[in-house]
Amino acid sequence: MSDADMYEAVSVLRDEVLDTVEHGDRDPPGAEVFDAVLRALNAGGESVPGLDLTLHDAISRRLAWGDREDVVLQDAEVVFDRLMLAVERAFRDLDDQMVVVESATLVAVTVARVVSRAAVDRASHERAARLREEMAQGKLKEVLERQKATIARLEGELRAAAYRG
């Protein structure tokens, strides 16, 4: 089967794999993964890891909109499992099956890589933010110490004045 035919053959599994009925007309969860598999098939089934910028972009967007990394990963797992079943059922030609399976695995690894990288980046940002917080805390503690000293002095003066009065 040519790349184009393979693309078409897998495209028709979209509703089944993504369970679009359940999710209406909106892009169902994991759609970015299915689309990435299609792109991988269209590109001949192989690409340099991480070069699927569209997948990167789609996952980043989901994360930016508040989806957690584990949710994104879970959706990818569901799509992978469903695709495996659908392909086994829908493709008679075993060679074609193998091509799709290879592409799906490629995408699964890429998704994991993107999610992990996002998590690591987030952790780095959080570490940097914590460092800033700790620096701010140091300065606040200094200010607090000075304030305490001032308050003690003022209280002494007030007591002295009361005594004099």
Place this chain on the structure above:
Amino acid sequence: MKIRIAGDTNVGKVRENNEDSLIVDIERGLYVVLDGMGGANAGDIASQTARDAILQYVAHRRGQMEPKALLTAAIQSGSAAVFGAAQAVRERHGMGTTCVGMLVDGEKVTVGHVGDSRAYLLREGRLLQLTKDHTIVEELVGRGLLAPEDAERHPYKNVLSRNLGARPEARVDITEVVLEPGDRMMICSDGLYGYAQIDAIQYVLGSGDAPADVARELIELALRGGGGDNVTVIVLETPAQPVSSTVVVRTNGAIAWWQRRARFLQLCKDGGLTRNPIVSGLESSEALELIGLSVCQAIFHDLEKSTGVNVWTFAQNLAAGWFERDGNWEALRSMMDIIANAARTVVDELRVLDSQLGFLLDVAVSRALVVAELALGGLLAERLRAIEADLITLHTANVPRVDLSEPRPRLTPMPRLTPNPRSTPTAEKIAAMPPITAEPEEETRPGAEQTMVEPPMSEPSGFIDRPTIPFLRPEREVSGSHESDEVMLAVDKTITVAIARTAPKAENLRTVLSALQQLAGDVAGNFAAAVIAARDIYGIRTVDDVGIMPLFDALDHSRILVAAAVHQIQVPLPIRARALRALSRAHQRLVSAMTGLVLEACLPTAEKLREAQHVTTELRDQVAEAERRRADLERQIAIQTDQSLPWGSRGNTEW
């Protein structure tokens, strides 16, 4: 490459005799157009003489000479023959002929010409003139002595600078063309391009009709343009790239289907769609639009592979809506049959018009209908599954536990099913139905023989502990299945090949491959095993790009190695495919587990950040509180020390 070729000639509307000649020798791949000239019927003799000479020359030497040399020599032999014939008879002095010929050798075409007969190539919609007319005017234009725009009006525009017969030898211009799929070539006499617009020629040549039809249409074109000269045309065509059936269905098929939507709706109506209970209460036109047009559109979307409601979604929506209204299956079945029959009739009618398109549409529409049936099947399966789950709930709630330590009675009355508060309406209906095996009247009748059933052997869950319809629920865990020995052997072989290809220092990679080997055997997808394997590989590392990314590099590299290795092992294809599936599943589980570990490793940073932010907030609060306290103290001191302030102002000083 299979080439189609056809030629035709016509005397035209003015001339009385046809001085043109042509050669269409498919066996030798020789195609020639000759346009004779000269008074006293000498023109046709010249062209025929040259034709015979060329044909004879090529017939004797085809295969012995290079095409270019052969065609040149053949045309020159024609010139010599015409010259000889002209010299032999006084009345024929000065006769001659033009000549344009093609010698086809596989995909290579050698074009040779003398005079103003032309060769054209139509490639990707563009018409190229391969030959340059050997006329005085063209020579003048070529030398820059005449402007191209003046050439058309020049009195000598038809006067040839070269022809066959003027001399024993002729200077032949040769051009070589390598044919590409979809190319069309044409050689013609000036009777065509002299009386037909070049745009019209291009249009006809590119029409896609068979070469014979094209040749005939081109001649008609020249005749409609006046037909002042003999016209001769030979058209050669190479087959176009076969258009994939998918593309045909997406384009022509989808359009043809949509154009016949009115017919489809009529057939649906005739089939009884508007009388179906599903659309009861709707006007006939509304019913047709709501159901008929929607399904027609859904099939169109499926054919065109465009976005929008497709057949699967349509069938699901239709059936789900109907079932929600407690509709029965027969009505839905009848509706689907009406739609299917109407669709098939439309396709059959299309098939009469275009058998190939009809065949492709038949396959595509049938597939769409099968998809609709699958959607219905899925929905029915869901309903069955729900009923089954309800039955399990009811059964579990009502069957008393049996103490195995006590002697088991041989027969026990089957308990009545009572509605479970959590059960669905379907379950309630089932519960309300009389029991199948026990009749209540007989149960209560004293002395009547009770219908007995065997009690469960151990506990209710032993009777049935899980739904038994696993399909369409891939997330449902299937336990207790393992890959066969054959597949595992193939997996082992694959991993062995893959490991053999790893570099000596690629420890990570070998560990990943070994983990894949272990995980591949478990079809059930035991995630715990994947997590353990992932932990082994993860080890201890920093949570940053430098620490984490090598893991994914190894996972990706192992994927590539496995994909390559699985094609190298010597096992039957089905086993190989199953081995790849097993390894891919294992791979997916392993990368998921690995990512889970990464996420887990990243979690503390968020927690620590939150703690730090909390501490900062507390410190800020303390600073603010201290600031308020300091200000208060300063105000008190100011009031006490500044006694000069008037009464009433004390305590109002703004600080």
